[in-house]
Amino acid sequence: xxxxxxxxxxxxxxxxxxxxxxxxxxxxxxxxxxxxxxxxxxxxxxxxxxxxxxxxxxxxxxxxxxxxxxxxxxxxxxxxxxxxxxxxxxxxxxxxxxxxxxxxxxxxxxxxxxxxxxxx
Numbered sequence: 001x002x003x004x005x006x007x008x009x010x011x012x013x014x015x016x017x018x019x020x021x022x023x024x025x026x027x028x029x030x031x032x033x034x035x036x037x038x039x040x041x042x043x044x045x046x047x048x049x050x051x052x053x054x055x056x057x058x059x060x061x062x063x064x065x066x067x068x069x070x071x072x073x074x075x076x077x078x079x080x081x082x083x084x085x086x087x088x089x090x091x092x093x094x095x096x097x098x099x100x101x102x103x104x105x106x107x108x109x110x111x112x113x114x115x116x117x118x119x120x
Contacts, residue, residue, distance in 0.1 A: 021047060021048070021049045021050070022049075022050040022051075022052065023049065023050070023051050023052065024052040024054075025038070025051060025052065025053055025054050025067070026054060027054035027055070027058040027065075028058075034065060035065060036064060036065060036066065037065070037066050037067075037068070038065075038066070038067045038068070039067075039068045039069075039070070040067070040068070040069045040070070041070050041072060042069060042070065042071050042072065042079045042097075043072045043073065044071060044072075044073040044077035044078065044079060045072075045073060045077070046077075047077050048077040048078050048079070048080065049077075049078075049079050049080070050079075050080045050081075050082055051069065051079065051080070051081050051082065052082050052084060053067070053081065053082065053083055053084055053087065053106070053114065054084060055084045055085040055087055056087050056108055056110075056111060056112055056113070056114070057085075057111065057112070064107070064108070065107065065108055066105060066106070066107050067105070067106045067107075068103060068104070068105050068106075069081060069097065069103060069104045069106070070101070070102075070103040071097040071098075071099065071100065071101070071102045071103065072100060072101070073099075073100045078096050078097060078098050079096065079097040079102075080094055080095075080096050081094060081095045081096070081097070081104060081106070081116075082094045083114070085112075086112055087112050087113065087114065088112065088113050088114065089106065089113075089114045089116050090113070090114075090115070090116060095116055095118075097118070102118065102119070103118070103119055104116050104117070104118045105117045105118075
């Protein structure tokens with residue numbers, strides 16, 4: 001399972017080799033500094049992709065962190081955004097993008113909750 005860290009923007013393309021490509025987001029860059037903004041462009045043409053969010057408690061001094069996920073898909077495959085530990089996205093542990101161009105902006109809402117704004 002690849003870990004994504006030390007970037008501001010990342011393109012992710014499903015390999016189609018696995019049943020579900022899974023990526024884990026690190027809460028900080030290679031210098032141990034929490035990021036303020038991260039954009040992930042996810043292509044699911046060859047299969048579904050799961051993004052595992054870091055636990056909010058793991059962020060080091062970046063409570064204003066914003067993660068933007070954009071789904072680019074030519075098929076019926078989805079992008080699943082999954083929480084770690086006891087964190088929630090609203091009241092759920094996962095959220096899914098199902099349409100081409102669908103996007104979600106996640107921000108820290110509390111010590112264990114992400115706020116999400118979605119659009120198609």
